[in-house]
Amino acid sequence: MIESKKLRISAYIILLIAAIICLFPLLWMVSSSLKPLDEIFTNMSLLPKRFYFKNYIDAWVKGKFEVYFLNSVIYTICSVFGILLISSLCGYALARLNVPFKNLIFLILIIPLIVPLPGTFVPLYVLLKKLGLLDTRIGLILCYINGGLAFGIFLLKSFFEEIPKELEEAAIIDGATSFQIYFKIMLPLVRPALATLAIFNTVSIWNEFLLALIILQNPLKMPIQRGIMMFHGTHITEYGQLMAGLTIATLPVIIIYLLMQQHIIKGITAGALKG
Amino acid sequence: MTTKKPDLNGLLFVLPAIIMFSIFTVYPFIKTFQMSFYSWDGISPIMKFIGFKNYKDILFNDPLFWKAMLNAAIITFLALTVQNLVALLLAVIIDKGVKFNKFFRTVFFIPPILSGIVVGIVWKWIYDGNYGILNAILSFIGLKEYTTAWLSNTKTALFSIAVVHMWKGFGWGFVILLAGLQTIPKELYESAAIDGADDFKQFIYITAPLMLPVFFIVSILTILGTMQIFDLVYSMTRGGPAGATEVPVTYIYKYLANNELGYATAMAVIFGLILFSLSIIQIIISRKLKKT
Numbered sequence: 001m002i003e004s005k006k007l008r009i010s011a012y013i014i015l016l017i018a019a020i021i022c023l024f025p026l027l028w029m030v031s032s033s034l035k036p037l038d039e040i041f042t043n044m045s046l047l048p049k050r051f052y053f054k055n056y057i058d059a060w061v062k063g064k065f066e067v068y069f070l071n072s073v074i075y076t077i078c079s080v081f082g083i084l085l086i087s088s089l090c091g092y093a094l095a096r097l098n099v100p101f102k103n104l105i106f107l108i109l110i111i112p113l114i115v116p117l118p119g120t121f122v123p124l125y126v127l128l129k130k131l132g133l134l135d136t137r138i139g140l141i142l143c144y145i146n147g148g149l150a151f152g153i154f155l156l157k158s159f160f161e162e163i164p165k166e167l168e169e170a171a172i173i174d175g176a177t178s179f180q181i182y183f184k185i186m187l188p189l190v191r192p193a194l195a196t197l198a199i200f201n202t203v204s205i206w207n208e209f210l211l212a213l214i215i216l217q218n219p220l221k222m223p224i225q226r227g228i229m230m231f232h233g234t235h236i237t238e239y240g241q242l243m244a245g246l247t248i249a250t251l252p253v254i255i256i257y258l259l260m261q262q263h264i265i266k267g268i269t270a271g272a273l274k275g
Numbered sequence: 276m277t278t279k280k281p282d283l284n285g286l287l288f289v290l291p292a293i294i295m296f297s298i299f300t301v302y303p304f305i306k307t308f309q310m311s312f313y314s315w316d317g318i319s320p321i322m323k324f325i326g327f328k329n330y331k332d333i334l335f336n337d338p339l340f341w342k343a344m345l346n347a348a349i350i351t352f353l354a355l356t357v358q359n360l361v362a363l364l365l366a367v368i369i370d371k372g373v374k375f376n377k378f379f380r381t382v383f384f385i386p387p388i389l390s391g392i393v394v395g396i397v398w399k400w401i402y403d404g405n406y407g408i409l410n411a412i413l414s415f416i417g418l419k420e421y422t423t424a425w426l427s428n429t430k431t432a433l434f435s436i437a438v439v440h441m442w443k444g445f446g447w448g449f450v451i452l453l454a455g456l457q458t459i460p461k462e463l464y465e466s467a468a469i470d471g472a473d474d475f476k477q478f479i480y481i482t483a484p485l486m487l488p489v490f491f492i493v494s495i496l497t498i499l500g501t502m503q504i505f506d507l508v509y510s511m512t513r514g515g516p517a518g519a520t521e522v523p524v525t526y527i528y529k530y531l532a533n534n535e536l537g538y539a540t541a542m543a544v545i546f547g548l549i550l551f552s553l554s555i556i557q558i559i560i561s562r563k564l565k566k567t
Binding site: 004041102108114119120122142153213257264 | 502
């Protein structure tokens with residue numbers, strides 16, 4: 001506890017100001033999304049005179065947020081599933097199986113965590129074009145999966161290493177194959193790490209923009225972050241609908257965050273304190 | 276298990292990761308270097324080899340590229356100082372133990388989990404010259420002469436983006452710093468208090484030295500993250516007005532969108548090397564810190 005009373009009061013004032021500054025833009029966004037267009041420019045109060053939900057209906061249907069939202073759900077689920085599957089297979093083998101050159105393989109696979117690789121989106125664009133994956137859903141998903149692998153392998157390998165050897169040995173005596181051990185014994189034991197990875201990647205893929213910008217051209221395939229920019233470009237004056245769209249894009253992330261806060265914080269600190 | 280022979284079965288487990296990594300990370304990485312020596316529009320079947328011309332043009336003939344670097348460096352400097360000091364102050368207060376600390380921790384980490392696009396567009400509207408709430412507040416409290424179109428004024432645009440970047444980023448430094456602070460045993464503070472050290476002295480002689488490695492991690496992550504800023508700039512100004520908020524990634528993207536792929540990759544190489552040397556310097560210094 002802070003001893004002096006003066007310091008304690010100023011500490012609370014600082015915290016309160018910081019909290020208000022954090023929340024105000026969000027409250028402003030939600031409040032504007034509930035005002036009709038004429039009220040948006042005249043009523044500066046955070047509380048709308050009456051709740052005007054039509055903005056949401058218009059953004060969802062006319063503004064095509066329905067399409068963007070559904071696309072984002074598909075991209076996020078497929079990518080997160082791919083990340084969990086590939087990085088748990090790899091992390092398990094590197095931690096528990098006698099894979100040749102496993103230390104070298106591990107070091108190479110986690111390079112993206114250590115070395116910044118900016119601008120590789122340019123050759124990535126060329127590559128996808130050559131493979132015929134430009135402007136396809138699968139192209140974007142593959143890039144998202146690849147983006148999550150390094151951290152996934154890094155985190156899961158360290159979790160698999162902590163599991164006691166005896167469990168595995170008993171299963172081997174019973175004649176289980178490596179894959180059965182991985183799937184039936186090891187995976188359930190690292191469930192907390194899988195949950196952290198799933199939540200962490202869900203938020204970052206939901207929010208991703210640059211790759212979606214480069215890879216996709218067809219508006220019907222766009223995820224929600226690109227959808228927002230599309231809407232912003234064509235309905236520049238429809239502030240109420242725009243703010244409703246932003247709220248729709250933000251709500252899933254906020255809900256996941258409030259329910260799964262610990263997993264997100266763990267992901268952040270595990271990522272940062274890795275060095 | 277006593278067998279020590281290599282388990283080829285294990286390679287099957289590793290294979291999907293290796294294939295993905297080779298195609299989507301290694302290949303583009305190598306290709307970046309190769310393409311940077313060519314002039315290519317991405318469409319024509321012929322790539323024209325031009326040696327170091329792209330590099331020469333960037334280094335000696337492209338002031339806007341260096342302006343973009345400088346702009347990102349200015350935002351980075353502000354994030355390193357202002358943003359991280361605010362994060363540290365808040366983390367220290369929460370670590371001391373206050374009521375409602377769970378509430379504050381939850382709130383401070385909301386901006387970092389939002390998308391750059393959403394944040395950029397909300398703030399773009401807050402900053403709007405005609406309808407923005409910021410100008411409305413300034414007029415209301417009698418500071419009308421300071422109102423401006425924040426993002427279209429070349430004098431204020433970069434600074435305005437930096438403010439949003441720091442708003443979005445401080446909670447993230449806060450979480451890492453708080454995790455670091457919480458590893459410091461509370462007994463250290465208690466015995467120092469018995470010896471008559473006040474809060475400030477405790478911070479200087481206990482907290483700061485023990486937190487040095489964490490400060491370092493936060494600093495390097497701030498540098499690497501901020502130098503690569505894109506979403507906020509793209510959604511707020513797209514690098515305008517007149518290049519006032521251009522940053523390296525928006526600039527590289529413009530050349531990609533313009534089908535000048537050789538030049539774009541050469542910029543990516545130069546930018547990557549600069550970031551790479553920064554992180555190498557960080558690793559060397561943090562090794563030295565660990566030894567002492």
